Amino acid sequence: xxxxxxxxxxxxxxxxxxxxxxxxxxxxxxxxxxxxxxxxxxxxxxxxxxxxxxxxxxxxxxxxxxxxxxxxxxxxxxxxxxxxxxxxxxxxxxxxxxxxxxxxxxxxxxxxxxxxxxxxxxxxxxxxxxxxxxxxxxxxxxxxxxxxxxxxxxxxxxxxxxxxxxxxxxxxxxxxxxxxxxxxxxxxxxxxxxxxxxxxxxxxxxxxxxxxxxxxxxxxxxxxxxxxxxxxxxxxxxxxxxxxxxxxxxxxxxxxxxxxxxxxxxxxxxxxxxxxxxxxxxxxxxxxxxxxxxxxxxxxxxxxxxxxxxxxxxxxxxxxxxxxxxx
Amino acid sequence: xxxxxxxxxxxxxxxxxxxxxxxxxxxxxxxxxxxxxxxxxxxxxxxxxxxxxxxxxxxxxxxxxxxxxxxxxxxxxxxxxxxxxxxxxxxxxxxxxxxxxxxxxxxxxxxxxxxxxxxxxxxxxxxxxxxxxxxxxxxxxxxxxxxxxxxxxxxxxxxxxxxxxxxxxxxxxxxxxxxxxxxxxxxxxxxxxxxxxxxxxxxxxxxxxxxxxxxxxxxxxxxxxxxxxxxxxxxxxxxxxxxxxxxxxxxxxxxxxx
Numbered sequence: 033x034x035x036x037x038x039x040x041x042x043x044x045x046x047x048x049x050x051x052x053x054x055x056x057x058x059x060x061x062x063x064x065x066x067x068x069x070x071x072x073x074x075x076x077x078x079x080x081x082x083x084x085x086x087x088x089x090x091x092x093x094x095x096x097x098x099x100x101x102x103x104x105x106x107x108x109x110x111x112x113x114x115x116x117x118x119x120x121x122x123x124x125x126x127x128x129x130x131x132x133x134x135x136x137x138x139x140x141x142x143x144x145x146x147x148x149x150x151x152x153x154x155x156x157x158x159x160x161x162x163x164x165x166x167x168x169x170x171x172x173x174x175x176x177x178x179x180x181x182x183x184x185x186x187x188x189x190x191x192x193x194x195x196x197x198x199x200x201x202x203x204x205x206x207x208x209x210x211x212x213x214x215x216x217x218x219x220x221x222x223x224x225x226x227x228x229x230x231x232x233x234x235x236x237x238x239x240x241x242x243x244x245x246x247x248x249x250x251x252x253x254x255x256x257x258x259x260x261x262x263x264x265x266x267x268x269x270x271x272x273x274x275x276x277x278x279x280x281x282x283x284x285x286x287x288x289x290x291x292x293x294x295x296x297x298x299x300x301x302x303x304x305x306x307x308x309x310x311x312x313x314x315x316x317x318x319x320x321x322x323x324x325x326x327x328x329x330x331x332x333x334x335x336x337x338x339x340x341x342x343x344x345x346x347x348x349x350x351x352x353x354x355x356x357x358x359x
Numbered sequence: 360x361x362x363x364x365x366x367x368x369x370x371x372x373x374x375x376x377x378x379x380x381x382x383x384x385x386x387x388x389x390x391x392x393x394x395x396x397x398x399x400x401x402x403x404x405x406x407x408x409x410x411x412x413x414x415x416x417x418x419x420x421x422x423x424x425x426x427x428x429x430x431x432x433x434x435x436x437x438x439x440x441x442x443x444x445x446x447x448x449x450x451x452x453x454x455x456x457x458x459x460x461x462x463x464x465x466x467x468x469x470x471x472x473x474x475x476x477x478x479x480x481x482x483x484x485x486x487x488x489x490x491x492x493x494x495x496x497x498x499x500x501x502x503x504x505x506x507x508x509x510x511x512x513x514x515x516x517x518x519x520x521x522x523x524x525x526x527x528x529x530x531x532x533x534x535x536x537x538x539x540x541x542x543x544x545x546x547x548x549x550x551x552x553x554x555x556x557x558x559x560x561x562x563x564x565x566x567x568x569x570x571x572x573x574x575x576x577x578x579x580x581x582x583x584x585x586x587x588x589x590x591x592x593x594x595x596x597x598x599x600x601x602x603x604x605x606x607x608x609x610x611x612x613x614x615x616x617x
Contacts (some may be wrong), residue, residue: 148417239454243517245415247468247524248444257467261458 078334085328088321096328100293102310104318104325111325113332115295119210119304120333123285124278126214126299127221132271134218135225140255143233155230162223170287173216174208178288181207181215185300200300208290211299213306216284221274228273232266233259265348272344279337282308307333361388361558362428362527364409369423370587371404371413378404380587382423384577386528391550391559393569393596396579397611401588402562405579406530409560410446411439427527444472447521447557451533453513455505455520461488462501464516468524483523491519492549511542518549522557529553531561535568547572566612570600578608 089096092109099112138158142151185207189200240258249257260267291305291313305313311326318326364386371379379401386392394402407413408421411432425432432442455464465484474480484501488494493515497508505516514534521529531550535543550559550572563569569576577593592605603609 237454239450239452240456242412242415242450243454243456243520244467246410246412246443246448246450247471247520248440248442249471250440253471257456257459261456264458 081327081331081334084324085331088324088328091321092325100295102293102305102314102325102329104314104322109321109325113307113329115293116305116307116310116329117332117336118295119289119309120279120306120336122299122304123210123213123217123306124275126211127217127278128271128275130215130218131222131225131274132267135222135270135274136229136267138222138226139229139233140259142230144251144255144259155227158223158226161219162227166220166281167283167287169216169220170284173212173284173288177216178206178208178212181212185209185211189300196297197299199298201296201298202301205302206290207300208288208302209300210289210304213285213289214299216288217278217281220281220284221277224277225270225274228270229263229267232263232270235266236262268344268348272341275340276337279333279340280308281306282312285309286312361556363388363426364528364558364560365424365426366409367424367426369405369408369421369425371401371408371422372418372420373416374418376585377587379408379579380589382590384590384593386558386560387575388558389554389556390575391554391561391573392575392577392593393573394560394562394577394579395564395566395569395611396588396591397581398564399584399588400579400581402579403532404588405590406532406560406562407448409528409530410448411442412448414439444468444524445526446528446530447524447526448530449514449517449521449532449534452537453510453517455508455513455516457504457506459505460502461497461505461508461516464505465519465523468520472524487519487523488516490522490553491515492545492552493519509542511538511545514538514542514546515549518546518553522553527558529557529559531559533562533564536564543568566600570596576600578603578605578611580607580611 088104092111094101094110094112096112098114099110100115102111102113102116103109104111138154142155146154185200186203188198189203192198193200236259240262241254244254244257285306286309289305289309290302291309292303293305294301294303296303307329311330315323315326366385367383369379369382370377382405394406396402404413409425409432411421413419413421421433423433427445431437432446455461456467459467462484465487466480469480469483474483485494485498488497493512496512497503497516505513508516514537518529518534535546538546547568550561553559561569561572573596575593576596576599578591578599579588580591581588591607592599592603594604598604599608600612603612609615
């Protein structure tokens with residue numbers, strides 16, 4: 033048998049061809065499209081708010097940021113967001129201060145303390161709470177909460193009046209105040225914070241809890257050493273979802289608050305306002321220019337929400353090394 | 360320091376399912392006892408009854424007696440939290456607290472015991488890390504997260520955390536099954552050193568490991584799936600591996616099941 037040596041030339045460089053399958057292409061197109069869609073919507077909202085806001089602010093004859101009064105119908109127009117920004121932030125802070133600890137407490141109770149069936153019932157009730165429309169909360173707030181909070185208001189005024197914030201100028205005034213709004217908002221954002229926290233707390237790996245248990249930790253110590261640190265970033269995210277709702281809530285606030293343009297440190301006094309409440313109250317009767325002015329205030333709310341979310345992301349990212357995600 | 364464990368008539372349940380049936384054995388102080396047996400035979404469950412971790416599982420329940428010297432761990436009025444502070448445990452997968460630094464991981468148990476003075480903590484943390492043969496590798500990065508270490512280092516960190524509180528007994532539930540051979544060797548060497556100070560019980564699927572590290576070996580088996588696991592025999596390790604008194608043990612060790 034004779035064999036001819038194969039030609040020593042190297043085979044022609046093979047061009048690697050990636051096989052693309054239609055399913056992959058369609059799915060990647062769809063998901064990319066969805067991602068871009070979010071950015072487009074966000075950009076469109078920001079652009080719309082900015083254009084309309086700039087045209088209004090340029091005609092404002094008062095300082096937009098420090099003026100209390102909102103009266104775009106005056107000639108020349110005068111309007112400012114000081115009261116609105118203050119009211120929005122204060123009521124949201126009150127809501128967070130009340131809702132976050134209670135929500136985390138409920139989430140821990142459901143996951144770690146309650147018998148399974150009771151936990152399920154509580155979780156279901158909390159879900160129902162999330163499904164109640166905000167106008168219903170508003171009506172309940174105005175017709176039930178407001179009259180029933182008078183006693184608490186007087187008590188706070190009596191014992192904590194010296195702290196200024198709990199001072200009630202006129203003891204007989206109805207508590208249609210930022211404080212009442214804060215309590216109502218707390219109830220409204222409780223479900224979302226509880227649900228997300230509960231899910232995050234459920235994700236804490238059993239082995240981290242057992243690590244603490246095996247060291248002789250009590251149930252509370254297990255929660256402190258293993259559960260809360262692991263769930264921390266998730267709880268912050270949950271709180272931010274709640275804060276977003278509290279900052280933007282409209283109908284419930286508009287129904288409960290007796291709005292005016294006073295900016296007071298006395299949280300129990302009626303008066304004040306929030307961005308969304310002011311928009312919904314004034315929008316119907318506003319002129320075209322008045323609407324642009326309201327949109328300007330909406331832009332500020334938009335920016336505040338973005339800033340708050342950005343800050344939350346920073347807090348989470350700062351301790352990423354310890355987040356447990358790399359365990 | 361090390362104490363004798365005396366178990367009599369111990370059964371453990373998950374809900375209505377009996378996982379282990381009527382186990383009695385004695386574990387000598389200052390020795391290493393290995394538990395071997397097929398998966399599902401209840402070795403880990405039994406191990407977890409020795410520091411009252413079994414009852415943490417929903418539906419977990421225990422009958423019988425575990426004497427630690429002359430104290431019944433299941434006596435009325437005995438606090439499981441206190442038991443776990445005297446009987447330490449190392450788990451199958453390394454589980455350092457991911458949110459804590461290396462230092463805080465070792466100090467975690469001490470802080471639970473109310474030790475807060477910095478100087479005292481420093482001393483014990485160093486001593487424990489040295490005891491776990493980890494000090495030289497981590498002494499320059501005590502404030503870095505424990506989860507950044509390799510698997511073998513993490514497991515030694517867990518051992519350091521467990522021995523920092525000076526328990527009487529150290530339970531190890533397949534401590535090397537997630538580790539490579541070199542890390543395994545490091546842990547086995549460590550077990551050899553630790554047995555002078557602690558009574559050690561180790562569950563392992565690796566029979567060479569049982570033969571290497573233990574003085575006594577207990578073989579567990581179950582009649583069929585769904586049946587409770589039983590202790591077949593416990594004897595000196597040499598005897599179990601050379602000349603066990605029960606046929607089932609020999610079959611298991613030599614690889615002939617059934």
